[in-house]
Amino acid sequence: MSASSAATAQVGDKPEDLTSADFKALSDLVYKVAGLCLSDKKKALISSRLSKRLRKTHLQSLGEYIRFIQEPEGRDELSEAISSLTTNVTSFFRENHHFEFLKRDVFSQWSSGRGPLKIWSAGCSRGAEPYSIAMTAAEFFKTKMPPVKILATDIDGTVLSQAKAGIYDEEEAKSIPPALKRAFMTRSNGPDDDTWQVAPAIRQLVKFNYLNLMDRWPMQGCFDVIFCRNVVIYFDEPTKQKLWGRFHDKIAPGGHMMIGHSERISGPYKDNFIVSGVTTYQKSDGLPVTPAAEEKAQ
Ligand SMILES: C[S@@+](CC[C@H](N)C(=O)[O-])C[C@H]1O[C@@H](n2cnc3c(N)ncnc32)[C@H](O)[C@@H]1O
Structure with missing residues (x-):
């Protein structure tokens, strides 16, 4: 990438980038399926978690990945995506x-x-x-x-x-x-x-x-x-x-x-x-x- 094109790089240029439209599609989907509300402030964390899944599926970008999990053939992967987005903090005798x-x-x-x-x-x-x-x-x-x-x-x-x-x-x-x-x-x-x-x-x-x-x-x-x-x-x-x-x-x-x-x-x-x-x-x-x-x- 040339210096000038790097300087003008847009969100969505890298495979792990989440465009606003992708983030909205993802948020709507996980809300509809699992009731989870994704915060815009956690976009970087969400992108990093989904990028791990992206590598496993061999798709080219997070945009492609999000389109895939909306399709019937992406149903199993949607479960994996939701798993990767949940917070699982727990402990024994929590709130005793x-x-x-x-x-x-x-x-x-x-x-x-x-x-x-x-x-x-x-x-x-x-x-x-x-x-x-x-x-x-x-x-x-x-x-x-x-x-x-x-x-x-x-x-x-x-x-x-x-x-x-x-x-x-x-x-x-x-x-x-x-x-x-x-x-x-x-x-x-x-x-x-x-x-x-x-x-x-x-x-x-x-x-x-x-x-x-x-x-x-x-x-x-x-x-x-x-x-x-x-x-x-x-x-x-x-x-x-x-x-x-x-x-x-x-x-x-x-x-x-x-x-x-x-x-x-x-x-x-x-x-x-x-x-x-x-x-x-x-x-x-x-x-x-x-x-x-x-x-x-x-
Ligand atoms: C922070 S943990 C809480 C664990 C435990 N109840 C505790 O207080 O230690 C939240 C759990 O809720 C689960 N969870 C989130 N959305 C869910 C849903 N729609 N249906 C069932 N479980 C869900 C997550 O997978 C996660 O394991």
Whole structure:
């Protein structure tokens, strides 16, 4: 390229450049498919993440790549693109008050006459959240076969595979309380290997499935507790409001919903929930409420 042409180079000249039109097409697509709102400010990061996919597909430019993922034959690649655009930050016992709430207000209310408690971790990322629920239950009920059934779902196939394997590095495993780590994690044996794996009995308590929250939810019945934490922050207000209604309908009478520290239930379904703890809501609808919810509601 000559000095003069370099000086007049336009966005779109390099394969990894995203023109405004490409960015708009991409934003519209991922919003429609996954509910994700892409910020213009993150254009460089988005371009860098998609460029890795571009190299794998052998297409010539990001513009071509974005046109490809809009076509029916680009459907699998669209899933890969969405995976590369999601934020998967997670950790064990993140926002620990929710696990304390489970013990104090949910597990303590369970009686052997009823079936297992059904818990859904929606947007489970690499599995730290559902495994924290499983370990909390095993600790509370003092058995590796506690009366809980945990469903964990995510839109990102890559994180789901990692979650199923249940292998974490030393740094990630640090946030597991030592007693639970001793009881429910096993250290890998290799000389250079400093990873930890969730014990098989705990892994068996969690069923991982692919689920895009924007799609139809195929699960039958309701959940006693739904965790959907640090997921809706990537959605706009109309999408969040629709989701609150859908979650409400999937919570059993008197059941609970846990959300992330920066999230709030808003919109028309707000009144169908009672605040029962920190970023913890209980389905109200005139049905029985736990002592914690009654206190808060007064
Ligand atoms: C920041 S992580 C939160 C993980 C965990 N809930 C926590 O709080 O530690 C957000 C997760 O939501 C998932 N996600 C984003 N959009 C989604 C959608 N439309 N359907 C299902 N999962 C989605 C992402 O793939 C990601 O793993």
